[in-house]
Amino acid sequence: MTEFDDEIALAAAEGVAGTAYEGRLGEGWLVGPAVNGGILMALGVHGSGLAMAAAGGAPETIAFSAVFPSAAAPGPLRVETEVLRVGRRISTGQVRVLQPDGDGLVERIRMMTTHAHLDDHSEPLHRQSPVPDMPPPQECIRATREAGNFAGPIAILDRLDLRLDPATAGFGLGAPSGVGELRGWLRLADGREPDVALLPFVLDAFPPVTFDLGAYAWAPTLEFSGHLRARPAPGWLRVRTTTTNVAGGLFEEDCVVWDSTGRVVAQSRQLAGVRMPDGSETS
Amino acid sequence: MTEFDDEIALAAAEGVAGTAYEGRLGEGWLVGPAVNGGILMALGVHGSGLAMAAAGGAPETIAFSAVFPSAAAPGPLRVETEVLRVGRRISTGQVRVLQPDGDGLVERIRMMTTHAHLDDHSEPLHRQSPVPDMPPPQECIRATREAGNFAGPIAILDRLDLRLDPATAGFGLGAPSGVGELRGWLRLADGREPDVALLPFVLDAFPPVTFDLGAYAWAPTLEFSGHLRARPAPGWLRVRTTTTNVAGGLFEEDCVVWDSTGRVVAQSRQLAGVRMPDGSETS
Numbered sequence: 001m002t003e004f005d006d007e008i009a010l011a012a013a014e015g016v017a018g019t020a021y022e023g024r025l026g027e028g029w030l031v032g033p034a035v036n037g038g039i040l041m042a043l044g045v046h047g048s049g050l051a052m053a054a055a056g057g058a059p060e061t062i063a064f065s066a067v068f069p070s071a072a073a074p075g076p077l078r079v080e081t082e083v084l085r086v087g088r089r090i091s092t093g094q095v096r097v098l099q100p101d102g103d104g105l106v107e108r109i110r111m112m113t114t115h116a117h118l119d120d121h122s123e124p125l126h127r128q129s130p131v132p133d134m135p136p137p138q139e140c141i142r143a144t145r146e147a148g149n150f151a152g153p154i155a156i157l158d159r160l161d162l163r164l165d166p167a168t169a170g171f172g173l174g175a176p177s178g179v180g181e182l183r184g185w186l187r188l189a190d191g192r193e194p195d196v197a198l199l200p201f202v203l204d205a206f207p208p209v210t211f212d213l214g215a216y217a218w219a220p221t222l223e224f225s226g227h228l229r230a231r232p233a234p235g236w237l238r239v240r241t242t243t244t245n246v247a248g249g250l251f252e253e254d255c256v257v258w259d260s261t262g263r264v265v266a267q268s269r270q271l272a273g274v275r276m277p278d279g280s281e282t283s
Numbered sequence: 284m285t286e287f288d289d290e291i292a293l294a295a296a297e298g299v300a301g302t303a304y305e306g307r308l309g310e311g312w313l314v315g316p317a318v319n320g321g322i323l324m325a326l327g328v329h330g331s332g333l334a335m336a337a338a339g340g341a342p343e344t345i346a347f348s349a350v351f352p353s354a355a356a357p358g359p360l361r362v363e364t365e366v367l368r369v370g371r372r373i374s375t376g377q378v379r380v381l382q383p384d385g386d387g388l389v390e391r392i393r394m395m396t397t398h399a400h401l402d403d404h405s406e407p408l409h410r411q412s413p414v415p416d417m418p419p420p421q422e423c424i425r426a427t428r429e430a431g432n433f434a435g436p437i438a439i440l441d442r443l444d445l446r447l448d449p450a451t452a453g454f455g456l457g458a459p460s461g462v463g464e465l466r467g468w469l470r471l472a473d474g475r476e477p478d479v480a481l482l483p484f485v486l487d488a489f490p491p492v493t494f495d496l497g498a499y500a501w502a503p504t505l506e507f508s509g510h511l512r513a514r515p516a517p518g519w520l521r522v523r524t525t526t527t528n529v530a531g532g533l534f535e536e537d538c539v540v541w542d543s544t545g546r547v548v549a550q551s552r553q554l555a556g557v558r559m560p561d562g563s564e565t566s
Contacts, residue, residue: 063505065395067395067397069375094393110377110395112393112506114350114554120531121533123531124530124559125529125530125531126496126530127463127526127529129527222397223346223348223397225508227506227528227535229533230530245411245412245510246410247410247512247513248406250512271345271346
């Protein structure tokens with residue numbers, strides 16, 4: 001069992017065949033006091049796939065969207081699912097991850113998921129986002145908790161081997177490019193190879209792209225939407241995040257992930273909050 | 284009452300204060316036999332805003348995602364809402380539009396919605412997608428039902444004044460550019476000015492961008508995600524749709540909408556199915 005697979009492990013809940021599952025969030029995937037949102041998305045996709053398989057639909061998720069009603073903490077969790085439609089090729093579901101809090105269960109994430117057999121929908125490849133040009137991993141800059149005060153509480157950095165293209169890593173020295181783009185390489189620190197289950201996590205694993213605009217603050221996700229387009233080959237993933245529309249304390253972050261063969265395997269867009277250096281903010 | 288406002292009108296349902304609403308879909312907004320998905324999204328955003336206001340949250344939607352479990356038809360509808368979180372600035376909800384079918388209510392669309400006071404989150408403007416260069420509306424090509432066999436069943440074209448940049452309108456003559464981009468102007472035929480309520484519809488009002496790749500077929504939306512970023516000024520809207528990743532019978536369509544002042548007011552991404560000229564398809 002790898003660190004990641006252990007974190008998203010689920011067991012069927014008693015008495016509700018195929019629709020509810022139980023698991024536990026550990027201490028290893030925290031960003032400050034909260035469990036990383038990408039872990040919650042990977043958990044939701046895992047649970048939704050189990051429920052869809054139990055209902056006779058294709059288990060793999062090809063698209064998902066997520067909102068985060070409250071922050072998740074280490075401890076037990078429950079996954080509750082709903083199948084909206086089982087189709088010949090495309091099925092649709094909903095999944096919620098909840099945790100005990102006070103007298104009841106409190107919702108941490110709600111997702112809508114679209115399911116299919118991914119291999120039926122990854123070929124033929126007609127066109128895709130070009131692979132970004134960047135130096136090889138050994139010439140990139142590894143993001144570690146030792147990098148500075150801001151990185152210290154980001155426990156998930158210990159789980160990752162995340163290497164930023166030096167051209168987009170200026171923020172670490174207080175010299176952001178101002179372009180609104182981060183590029184780099186990503187793999188898990190324990191050597192677990194990428195697969196479809198990992199992709200929802202990868203799409204939200206990079207630092208906020210607004211670091212490259214000089215906004216050195218946490219960027220809470222308001223809404224997240226991702227597409228999983230192909231099964232990743234083993235090896236390093238290439239990741240690029242960009243932002244184009246920044247206004248009123250909100251920005252969109254687009255992420256594209258390529259596998260080691262250069263194939264686009266996933267992409268996402270999120271709307272998130274940012275406190276820009278001029279003081280505009282959301283919360 | 285304009286045609287659009289009549290189509291998305293809702294009245295509180297009896298006995299469920301603030302959480303359920305009733306309305307009716309007309310014959311005017313059909314694409315073939317089904318009611319246009321953008322109308323369903325506008326209806327959902329309308330209902331979710333009513334429910335959020337009743338719960339004490341900010342009514343305006345700044346982000347939404349949608350799935351479409353079944354096709355909607357003209358006739359009565361019911362909107363059922365759920366408030367997930369009411370925050371000081373940001374609130375979160377869910378909304379479903381259902382129609383009577385056989386013995387029960389069948390779900391047509393399910394959305395998750397993120398709410399805020401839009402004016403608090405549209406300024407200051409730090410950066411945005413540049414306004415696309417295109418000829419003025421009078422030099423663009425109006426899309427009408429008379430244009431050809433394919434357009435005949437698209438009743439919503441009668442509700443719209445949709446004018447395509449000639450540079451991206453080659454598909455109408457069997458000469459798509461192959462770039463994967465459509466650009467043009469949009470307003471409602473009856474003169475209703477754009478507002479926030481109209482934007483979810485506008486984001487899905489253009490022909491499928493895959494027409495520009497020579498794929499002349501209906502492109503069913505699997506998942507749709509939109510951001511509403513600013514209140515549109517009166518006048519023409521500029522719309523650009525693009526696709527970059529096309530594989531295995533699936534493509535993403537990105538849409539950006541600018542108002543008459545050149546401000547980005549909305550953007551979206553959807554994953555949709557396409558039958559490419561080589562025969563690959565989804566369904």
